[in-house]
Amino acid sequence: MATAVRTSRGAVRSFGRVFPPSLSQRRSLNTGRGLLPRPRPLPLLLLTGGGYLGYQHYRRRGQQEDDAPSSVATPTQVALYRSFPTRLLSRAWGRLNGVELPTWLRKPVYSLYIWTFGVNMQEAAVEDLHHYRNLGEFFRRRLKPAVRPLCASSCLVSPADGRILHFGRVKNSEVEQVKGVTYSLENFLGPQKKQAHDPSSSFRDLLLSSPDSDLFHVVVYLAPGDYHCFHSPTDWRVELRRHFPGSLMSVNPGVARWVKELFCLNERVALTGQWQHGFFSLTAVGATNVGSIRVYFDQELQTNTPRYSKGSFHDRNYASVHQVALHTLAEGGVTLQRGEVLGEFNLGSTIVLLFEAPKDFSFSLQPGQRIRVGEGLGSL
Numbered sequence: 001m002a003t004a005v006r007t008s009r010g011a012v013r014s015f016g017r018v019f020p021p022s023l024s025q026r027r028s029l030n031t032g033r034g035l036l037p038r039p040r041p042l043p044l045l046l047l048t049g050g051g052y053l054g055y056q057h058y059r060r061r062g063q064q065e066d067d068a069p070s071s072v073a074t075p076t077q078v079a080l081y082r083s084f085p086t087r088l089l090s091r092a093w094g095r096l097n098g099v100e101l102p103t104w105l106r107k108p109v110y111s112l113y114i115w116t117f118g119v120n121m122q123e124a125a126v127e128d129l130h131h132y133r134n135l136g137e138f139f140r141r142r143l144k145p146a147v148r149p150l151c152a153s154s155c156l157v158s159p160a161d162g163r164i165l166h167f168g169r170v171k172n173s174e175v176e177q178v179k180g181v182t183y184s185l186e187n188f189l190g191p192q193k194k195q196a197h198d199p200s201s202s203f204r205d206l207l208l209s210s211p212d213s214d215l216f217h218v219v220v221y222l223a224p225g226d227y228h229c230f231h232s233p234t235d236w237r238v239e240l241r242r243h244f245p246g247s248l249m250s251v252n253p254g255v256a257r258w259v260k261e262l263f264c265l266n267e268r269v270a271l272t273g274q275w276q277h278g279f280f281s282l283t284a285v286g287a288t289n290v291g292s293i294r295v296y297f298d299q300e301l302q303t304n305t306p307r308y309s310k311g312s313f314h315d316r317n318y319a320s321v322h323q324v325a326l327h328t329l330a331e332g333g334v335t336l337q338r339g340e341v342l343g344e345f346n347l348g349s350t351i352v353l354l355f356e357a358p359k360d361f362s363f364s365l366q367p368g369q370r371i372r373v374g375e376g377l378g379s380l
Contacts, residue, residue: 114225269295361379
């Protein structure tokens with residue numbers, strides 16, 4: 001019976017003869033990665049091209065629905081949509097984002113993305129596309145320091161690049177996610193420790209510290225081509241992080257118009273605390289392919305985990321933490337400065353601000369307008 005033995009250098013010895021290793025074997029021996037899968041250019045290009053065609057159809061549908069009357073989905077339709085494995089797909093997308101691309105493939109892939117979503121690479125701290133080893137690094141690219149100046153005349157600035165979906169006062173403890181479609185403030189933020197002395201008080205009243213104040217909100221939608229980091233919109237103190245595991249449905253304006261309480265169904269991370277006028281909160285809402293929400297000063301936060309209990313949430317009270325990253329804890333919380341980088345999304349999603357302010361606070365915004373980090377939201 002013929003036998004063959006492989007030597008330590010990869011050659012094959014059979015019947016006393018030694019056969020040199022093949023070219024592919026020599027490559028495996030030289031690189032030490034013979035057992036690791038290599039990125040295949042054709043599937044990557046097909047995936048990118050398919051994503052582009054899907055996005056074009058998705059964008060046209062959203063544009064067509066901008067002026068269309070609202071048609072809210074039925075509970076059965078929402079349940080069917082939520083049954084899609086969007087969390088699994090988002091985790092798969094996250095793994096794909098981490099695959100290192102060959103140097104020669106980086107520029108074609110990133111250039112297609114730039115052209116599709118209108119990315120302005122002149123603002124990027126590193127403009128050379130070959131620098132970004134994978135899609136994840138490209139999505140999370142940083143900007144040059146001078147391209148996002150802070151508005152000096154506004155006490156509140158935009159936390160992200162994106163589009164203003166809605167803004168205004170909170171009425172009857174209901175918040176508008178888009179025009180004509182609302183969600184419950186209590187379902188969005190969860191129960192509060194503060195108890196009402198007056199049985200007739202609403203959930204909105206629980207958040208206010210003064211009868212001379214009112215509650216306001218702003219919704220900023222981040223498209224896939226936008227800068228994916230979000231910043232602190234003002235000087236404030238974060239006291240609590242509340243993480244709501246949930247669905248990862250799209251938060252495109254067309255879908256937000258169709259699914260009532262979309263922001264309450266999706267996974268989200270709510271940071272709540274105090275600013276100079278009272279209650280303040282910033283909530284990062286996840287979406288399809290945005291299973292990863294990072295808050296830089298909170299390394300314990302883990303989003304889009306394989307298993308979660310429906311309707312559950314997880315709190316972390318910063319008042320009991322002795323040290324959080326490099327931030328100074330004052331009066332039981334994490335202090336943030338206006339414009340300070342706060343966290344990031346994996347692709348693009350939504351930021352919701354809810355804050356207490358004097359009743360004469362006025363917004364300097366228009367519905368649907370484009371906005372960038374540091375631009376003013378309003379003034380007193």
